Amino acid sequence: MSKHAISNEKESVGKIFKKFMHVIGINHRLCKWILPCNLGKNIIMAGLPYVGIVYGCDILNALVAQEAKSNIMSMVYQLLGITFVMTLLYHILDKAGNAMRDSIRYRIKADISGKAASLDYQELESQESMQLLTAALEGEKESGGIYWFSDKLGVLIGDVASIFYAFIVLVPILTKKQHLVGNGAMQILNSKWIIYLIFLLNLCSMFLFMWISKRGNKKQYEIYEESLDAIRKDDYFYREILSKYTTGKEIRLYALKDLLLRDMTEVWNEKCDIQDRKLDIQEKIKIRYLIVQALLLVVSYTVIGVRGVNGMITGAEVVKYVSALTALGGACQYMVDHFETVLLNMQYLHHYYEYLQLPNHKKTGDKSVADLKPQELVITFEDVSFQYPGSKKDSLKHINLTFHYGEKIALVGPNGAGKTTLILLLCRLYEPTQGRILLNGIDIREYDYEEYLAMFGVVFQDFKLFAMTVAENVAASEEYDEQKIEEVLEKAGIWDRVRKMEHGIHNPLYNVGIKGVEVSGGEAQKIAIARALYKNAPFIILDEPTSALDPMAEYEIYSGFDRLIQDRMAVYISHRMSSCRFCERIVVLKDGQVQEQGSHEELIDRDGIYAMMWNAQAQNYQ
Numbered sequence: 001m002s003k004h005a006i007s008n009e010k011e012s013v014g015k016i017f018k019k020f021m022h023v024i025g026i027n028h029r030l031c032k033w034i035l036p037c038n039l040g041k042n043i044i045m046a047g048l049p050y051v052g053i054v055y056g057c058d059i060l061n062a063l064v065a066q067e068a069k070s071n072i073m074s075m076v077y078q079l080l081g082i083t084f085v086m087t088l089l090y091h092i093l094d095k096a097g098n099a100m101r102d103s104i105r106y107r108i109k110a111d112i113s114g115k116a117a118s119l120d121y122q123e124l125e126s127q128e129s130m131q132l133l134t135a136a137l138e139g140e141k142e143s144g145g146i147y148w149f150s151d152k153l154g155v156l157i158g159d160v161a162s163i164f165y166a167f168i169v170l171v172p173i174l175t176k177k178q179h180l181v182g183n184g185a186m187q188i189l190n191s192k193w194i195i196y197l198i199f200l201l202n203l204c205s206m207f208l209f210m211w212i213s214k215r216g217n218k219k220q221y222e223i224y225e226e227s228l229d230a231i232r233k234d235d236y237f238y239r240e241i242l243s244k245y246t247t248g249k250e251i252r253l254y255a256l257k258d259l260l261l262r263d264m265t266e267v268w269n270e271k272c273d274i275q276d277r278k279l280d281i282q283e284k285i286k287i288r289y290l291i292v293q294a295l296l297l298v299v300s301y302t303v304i305g306v307r308g309v310n311g312m313i314t315g316a317e318v319v320k321y322v323s324a325l326t327a328l329g330g331a332c333q334y335m336v337d338h339f340e341t342v343l344l345n346m347q348y349l350h351h352y353y354e355y356l357q358l359p360n361h362k363k364t365g366d367k368s369v370a371d372l373k374p375q376e377l378v379i380t381f382e383d384v385s386f387q388y389p390g391s392k393k394d395s396l397k398h399i400n401l402t403f404h405y406g407e408k409i410a411l412v413g414p415n416g417a418g419k420t421t422l423i424l425l426l427c428r429l430y431e432p433t434q435g436r437i438l439l440n441g442i443d444i445r446e447y448d449y450e451e452y453l454a455m456f457g458v459v460f461q462d463f464k465l466f467a468m469t470v471a472e473n474v475a476a477s478e479e480y481d482e483q484k485i486e487e488v489l490e491k492a493g494i495w496d497r498v499r500k501m502e503h504g505i506h507n508p509l510y511n512v513g514i515k516g517v518e519v520s521g522g523e524a525q526k527i528a529i530a531r532a533l534y535k536n537a538p539f540i541i542l543d544e545p546t547s548a549l550d551p552m553a554e555y556e557i558y559s560g561f562d563r564l565i566q567d568r569m570a571v572y573i574s575h576r577m578s579s580c581r582f583c584e585r586i587v588v589l590k591d592g593q594v595q596e597q598g599s600h601e602e603l604i605d606r607d608g609i610y611a612m613m614w615n616a617q618a619q620n621y622q
């Protein structure tokens, strides 16, 4: 795993504090009431046992002393009243917190999705970003989400409150003037210093717990990082393959079930092993805690019990002080445990923060494209080379090309020649690794990025339509001009089909949640063409636009191409050589290089690659 994306290096206190403040900031931004709510409820909850301890002792003492019944009943009512109010408050805050939990979770998902949609395309595809995204999504789940962080922070503050309450309860035994009974060891046991010693033991146990917890959590976090690849693979198999009906055809026809299940089982075994290792660590932590806690309990009972036996305190006080000391020990232990959990939790959630902070490296300039006249637009590739991130070979090499407004250009070449890559660079979805792309003589990075993108209407080879209405798909917006939508659908040859849908252009596509229309591959391609036309961009790029169209539809597209494109510039990629003929200029790419360019006639006369490809295809039609 790349260290750039996720690292578990030892961090300074300052860095941890910074992370803590980031996560607190996230909490506050997502819901400003969640932390106060969790803090309040835990502070109340921590006090509840002490109310029982103190009142229980007073009531028992009063009973033994045979005090007036009304006095005893008054204490019972107070105990019930305070317990009722505290429990009620606790439940109100708990319910409010639960109600906030889901909305916070959805807001986190919205943040992550929003970031994924706005991140530089180049960044989005990088291995580091993908890992960080998985970590952000998984970390959010793994730690129980951001709500879990504030919940655990609340519990931690509750532990601190519990220690404070225990001190208040124990004050009398520390301050009461003592008449020491017995001699030698008994005097030591009866001295108040021995109580301080118990505090000290609790303090030492806290450090011991901290050490146990820290080691355990470190191991758990390492296991979690190790598991990220397995999680991604699991997502791929489970969400992308087996739960999608579109992959069902290949799985059946090529009997891929066993092969896929074999790979999936491997991933699941890996995940189960990870889970087992985690549970093992948690179990070991728990056992160590229990042993230390039991030892402390024995010491507390001995010290306080001896006082009771010697008549220095009443039986009820023995119960009260032992309960307070036990609660103090528990609170110390839990405080450390919860502190470590909050730190671990914060570590997970920090990936979410880091993902949201991923910078967009794309330089956007301040030059406006709107100032340029469409008919004067010229895009020039100046010695452009390009290598995909993580790849070792150049997909484009020293490309020098010019695209003029109004030109119809065909890009042809064998598979893997670099045609789609060239288009991705032209649209600035990727940046050249060498050379420059100029718009009217100025580097395209000098122009406003959004405005530059708006100049292109593209139908990619692997275009995507979305589960929304036809009109929204075409206009890529909630607001649209219905007349214009009809026009472009008509130009793309799909208007008749859309018109007959139950709700026409307002009909949803695909069955996701609501019942939509399942369109065929060719129909979808026509809608994608309509979307590119609706954009009214000066540059239209069609990457294999007719690959899914029937011969008639293909014929209609070509014969009406001029009407379709009008005077805009069109770059057209196709493996059907006959369909390139209508283009004024044909650029032939091979191995990432421009091998030849010219009109159809010129290239045939030249008898190069184009002529070879043309003749090879023409033979099929003879």
Ligand SMILES: Nc1ncnc2c1ncn2[C@@H]1O[C@H](COP(=O)(O)OP(=O)(O)OP(=O)(O)O)[C@@H](O)[C@H]1O
Pocket: 388, 389, 391, 395, 413, 414, 415, 416, 417, 418, 419, 420, 421, 422, 461
């Ligand atoms: N995301 C990517 N990461 C790494 N290499 C890539 C990526 N996309 C494409 N390539 C490589 O870049 C080269 C050019 O690919 P490109 O898709 O541009 O070819 P093409 O001419 O459009 O091919 P086809 O006719 O098959 O669509 C290929 O060798 C391909 O393996």
